[in-house]
Amino acid sequence: MRLSRLARGILGAVTGVILLVIYLPLMVVLVNSFSTSTSLVWPPPGLTLEWWGRAFQSEGALEAVLTSVQIALIATLVSLVLGTLISLALQRFAFFGREAVSLLVILPIALPGIITGIALNNAFRTILGVQLSIATVIVAHATFCIVTVFNNVIARLRRLGTSYEEASADLGAGLWTTFRLVTFPQLRSALLAGGLLAFALSFDEIIVTTFTAGAGVKTLPIWILDNLFRPSQAPIVNVIAVVLVLVSIVPIYIAQRIAGAEKVSR
Amino acid sequence: MSADRPAIRLTGLTKSFGGAANAVDGIDLDIAEGEFFSMLGPSGSGKTTVLRLIAGFEQPTAGTVSLLGEDVTDRAPFDRDVNTVFQDYALFPHMSVLDNVAYGLRVRGVSRRERHAQARQALETVRLGGFGDRKPGQLSGGQRQRVALARATVVRPKVLLLDEPLGALDLKLREQMQVELKELQRELGITFIFVTHDQEEALTLSDRIAVFNEGRIEQLGTPAEIYDRPLSPFVAAFVGTSNIFPDALSRAVLGRGGMHALRPEKVTVGRADAVPSTQRTAPGTLAEVIYVGSTSRLIVDLDAGMRIIALEQNDAHRVTEDERGSRVSVGWQDSDIVALEKATADTTDPATDPATDTATDSAPKLTTDTAR
Numbered sequence: 190m191r192l193s194r195l196a197r198g199i200l201g202a203v204t205g206v207i208l209l210v211i212y213l214p215l216m217v218v219l220v221n222s223f224s225t226s227t228s229l230v231w232p233p234p235g236l237t238l239e240w241w242g243r244a245f246q247s248e249g250a251l252e253a254v255l256t257s258v259q260i261a262l263i264a265t266l267v268s269l270v271l272g273t274l275i276s277l278a279l280q281r282f283a284f285f286g287r288e289a290v291s292l293l294v295i296l297p298i299a300l301p302g303i304i305t306g307i308a309l310n311n312a313f314r315t316i317l318g319v320q321l322s323i324a325t326v327i328v329a330h331a332t333f334c335i336v337t338v339f340n341n342v343i344a345r346l347r348r349l350g351t352s353y354e355e356a357s358a359d360l361g362a363g364l365w366t367t368f369r370l371v372t373f374p375q376l377r378s379a380l381l382a383g384g385l386l387a388f389a390l391s392f393d394e395i396i397v398t399t400f401t402a403g404a405g406v407k408t409l410p411i412w413i414l415d416n417l418f419r420p421s422q423a424p425i426v427n428v429i430a431v432v433l434v435l436v437s438i439v440p441i442y443i444a445q446r447i448a449g450a451e452k453v454s455r
Numbered sequence: 456m457s458a459d460r461p462a463i464r465l466t467g468l469t470k471s472f473g474g475a476a477n478a479v480d481g482i483d484l485d486i487a488e489g490e491f492f493s494m495l496g497p498s499g500s501g502k503t504t505v506l507r508l509i510a511g512f513e514q515p516t517a518g519t520v521s522l523l524g525e526d527v528t529d530r531a532p533f534d535r536d537v538n539t540v541f542q543d544y545a546l547f548p549h550m551s552v553l554d555n556v557a558y559g560l561r562v563r564g565v566s567r568r569e570r571h572a573q574a575r576q577a578l579e580t581v582r583l584g585g586f587g588d589r590k591p592g593q594l595s596g597g598q599r600q601r602v603a604l605a606r607a608t609v610v611r612p613k614v615l616l617l618d619e620p621l622g623a624l625d626l627k628l629r630e631q632m633q634v635e636l637k638e639l640q641r642e643l644g645i646t647f648i649f650v651t652h653d654q655e656e657a658l659t660l661s662d663r664i665a666v667f668n669e670g671r672i673e674q675l676g677t678p679a680e681i682y683d684r685p686l687s688p689f690v691a692a693f694v695g696t697s698n699i700f701p702d703a704l705s706r707a708v709l710g711r712g713g714m715h716a717l718r719p720e721k722v723t724v725g726r727a728d729a730v731p732s733t734q735r736t737a738p739g740t741l742a743e744v745i746y747v748g749s750t751s752r753l754i755v756d757l758d759a760g761m762r763i764i765a766l767e768q769n770d771a772h773r774v775t776e777d778e779r780g781s782r783v784s785v786g787w788q789d790s791d792i793v794a795l796e797k798a799t800a801d802t803t804d805p806a807t808d809p810a811t812d813t814a815t816d817s818a819p820k821l822t823t824d825t826a827r
Binding site: 355 | 548
């Protein structure tokens with residue numbers, strides 16, 4: 190397809206502006222993490238490495254990161270297992286109420302977080318009589334993390350069709366062997382994509398977490414919100430934010446590489 | 456080979472997908488050990504469903520499937536000594552060619568060294584010796600086809616099911632693969648059940664053919680029986696091209712009652728004033744001459760009110776397009792007339808009937824012609 194010079198110029202400019210809008214604020218955060226001022230002023234009056242040093246000694250921040258990683262990892266793991274199972278059920282078997290179940294599985298991601306939060310808070314405390322803890326946050330996160338896994342896996346299963354599984358059964362493999370040797374390897378990249386998204390969703394979730402976290406359970410988003418407007422902590426928040434940006438580039442880069450490699454080999 | 460223990464026995468096999476008509480409608484069939492058996496029919500005639508019922512991918516609504524005298528109707532696909540070559544090959548894209556071929560042995564617990572040795576041997580058999588390390592995506596259609604064959608035969612099934620395996624290949628490759636399939640079957644000595652909609656392929660390869668129509672077997676017999684003695688208008692028209700004479704025209708043109716068929720290659724066309732060389736003749740007008748390489752297809756409007764197709768060798772005396780509209784005499788031998796004893800259910804509606812299409816259509820489809 191060929192575009193005129195003018196069209197190319199305009200589209201290029203629009204793309205540039207949009208990328209700028211997305212990434213300029215991130216640059217500001219990066220620069221601010223080296224600022225000598227504690228109150229997010231622009232431009233920074235001077236540069237220092239002090240906050241970077243303090244951030245890595247801040248017990249509150251490190252603990253919050255650890256809590257968040259722990260919650261996100263377990264919620265993602267739960268979502269991967271349950272999301273794959275429900276996808277297989279809905280895509281490979283016919284049963285009464287299949288359409289309804291399919292809708293009910295996707296719904297949580299569309300529900301406002303505050304509703305999910307209040308509902309789960311009520312259910313945990315008054316109906317089930319469980320103490321709010323880190324476990325309740327994991328369960329709450331899994332309710333919507335499962336959707337990203339489900340969407341990725343069911344789309345892949347639909348595209349794969351049943352002929353590989355039939356060929357495997359035809360050659361003598363039972364259900365489990367077929368899953369292990371044929372279906373799962375084909376799902377791997379879908380699971381990775383769904384899992385990364387699930388991890389990201391859980392990692393920066395704040396509303397549902399507020400309602401379902403037990404006393405003393407502080408995830409990173411909650412810690413950041415608590416400390417953002419404390420003059421002594423604001424620069425440390427900036428440092429944490431920069432570290433998170435750098436850390437999140439890695440899995441996205443890996444996911445893209447895998448997706449690219451898959452296209453080539455097909 | 457024994458008559459009481461066929462490789463495959465189907466009794467009253469019926470499959471309904473919930474529609475008005477059964478996809479497979481009460482099939483009784485015995486397929487002998489070592490036979491190359493073809494199921495021939497148009498799409499939607501139920502032949503592929505029968506194959507899937509034999510493989511175990513579908514459960515019959517009624518009836519049974521027996522394998523070497525053993526009822527396997529309720530067994531899962533992995534529990535039947537039957538293997539399939541799929542239409543789209545279904546080679547596992549994430550495994551090497553060698554691992555694909557070795558798969559059946561792997562799930563049976565054969566050691567890596569042993570299964571790789573056998574898989575290499577099987578690849579040699581299909582002339583793909585050096586291709587074991589490639590991925591299926593790096594092979595051509597014909598090569599993938601051969602890998603699928605190797606994968607299905609390396610486990611030595613009692614019966615090999617082939618679902619239109621040559622459908623995706625171009626003509627040259629298809630003809631070459633037909634020869635290879637036949638040789639492979641002779642070499643392995645296992646029963647082949649071959650599903651196809653290509654009548655030429657079925658005639659070339661098979662020991663016996665079952666012609667399917669609307670979930671039933673329309674006719675069962677050797678290729679020669681099917682081609683020379685079709686029992687119904689459907690078979691006469693689907694297997695090769697036929698001129699089909701309904702009852703009234705049979706009486707008027709052929710001088711006998713009932714429905715009859717006459718192959719185009721048995722029909723001669725001469726000048727109206729020439730001395731007839733055949734037992735029977737009928738006058739008509741040459742409507743169209745279609746050049747098809749080694750032969751020409753002549754379409755003649757008989758005065759009796761029917762269109763007839765003749766296939767003539769293109770020799771020095773060939774009829775040319777310039778002779779369109781001239782008066783001709785159509786001739787045939789009595790012995791070439793085939794009585795169609797079995798009426799097909801839907802022949803009452805000439806508009807949709809595939810059988811009368813060939814005789815009435817002014818531009819007959821070239822693809823249904825065996826003498827191509």
